Amino acid sequence: MLPDIENLLRLQEADKEIRRLHEEIAELPKRVAAIEQKLAGTKAQLEKAQSNIKTDEAAKRKHETAITDLRGKISKYRDQSLDVKTNDQYKALLHEIQFAEKEIAATEDKILELMVNADTRAGEVKTAQAELKAETAEIEQEKEQARLRTAEDEKLLAEWKGKRDQHRSGIGDDLLRHYERVSRFRGTGISEVRDHKCMACQVMLRPQTYNEVRSGQQIVFCDSCQRVLYLNPADELVDQKPSMHRPRRHHPKIDAPQAW
Numbered sequence: 001m002l003p004d005i006e007n008l009l010r011l012q013e014a015d016k017e018i019r020r021l022h023e024e025i026a027e028l029p030k031r032v033a034a035i036e037q038k039l040a041g042t043k044a045q046l047e048k049a050q051s052n053i054k055t056d057e058a059a060k061r062k063h064e065t066a067i068t069d070l071r072g073k074i075s076k077y078r079d080q081s082l083d084v085k086t087n088d089q090y091k092a093l094l095h096e097i098q099f100a101e102k103e104i105a106a107t108e109d110k111i112l113e114l115m116v117n118a119d120t121r122a123g124e125v126k127t128a129q130a131e132l133k134a135e136t137a138e139i140e141q142e143k144e145q146a147r148l149r150t151a152e153d154e155k156l157l158a159e160w161k162g163k164r165d166q167h168r169s170g171i172g173d174d175l176l177r178h179y180e181r182v183s184r185f186r187g188t189g190i191s192e193v194r195d196h197k198c199m200a201c202q203v204m205l206r207p208q209t210y211n212e213v214r215s216g217q218q219i220v221f222c223d224s225c226q227r228v229l230y231l232n233p234a235d236e237l238v239d240q241k242p243s244m245h246r247p248r249r250h251h252p253k254i255d256a257p258q259a260w
């Protein structure tokens with residue numbers, strides 16, 4: 001194998017690892033942000049549950065004041081009833097008293113309803129508080145993990161960048177430029193040849209091109225995708241062995257009754 005090919009393969013490995021590390025480093029804050037969003041949702045839930053309790057408490061106080069007022073009215077009507085001159089006046093006061101008593105009963109029902117609801121509301125607050133506590137702990141842990149992972153990734157990244165520079169320096173300028181240009185467009189810049197095919201783009205090599213790759217004397221590019229081609233020495237041995245399992249290849253020039 002040409003030293004340039006060996007260096008390109010190592011360079012490609014370094015490039016791949018550098019890309020993976022960059023992606024991982026970019027992904028970590030997104031995970032933290034997703035939990036932070038969940039946390040904000042739980043905080044809003046808790047605030048709503050707490051505000052519901054306050055609203056109910058205010059309503060209960062309002063109802064209690066209304067009952068006190070109604071009781072005051074009733075006692076006033078009772079006082080007045082002692083001084084009435086006619087039966088009609090007495091009946092009218094009695095009617096007012098009955099009306100006020102009905103209102104008191106209705107308001108007491110409302111208060112009771114609020115008190116029953118208060119238990120549910122308290123439960124909601126408790127649940128939201130527990131969730132918030134768990135999520136806060138989770139986010140702290142996640143942030144710490146992200147911090148450690150990022151630091152580790154940055155360290156690896158620096159190492160791989162060092163390796164990449166080293167491999168780059170071992171490759172000729174023109175070849176390096178070609179590899180990097182193809183890499184930028186296609187994600188990879190070097191491809192293995194297997195069974196006469198470029199494994200990256202799956203296009204069959206012309207026999208001439210294949211022989212050039214196999215000779216290992218020069219750098220050969222794929223006609224189709226422009227990647228640098230190489231033959232894995234292990235595959236090369238298999239390739240040279242006459243095999244009965246190889247798919248039959250059609251040779252029109254030999255098989256055809258006449259040359260075209």
Ligand SMILES: [Zn+2]
Pocket residue numbers: 191198199200201202203222223224225226227
């Ligand atoms: Zn190709």
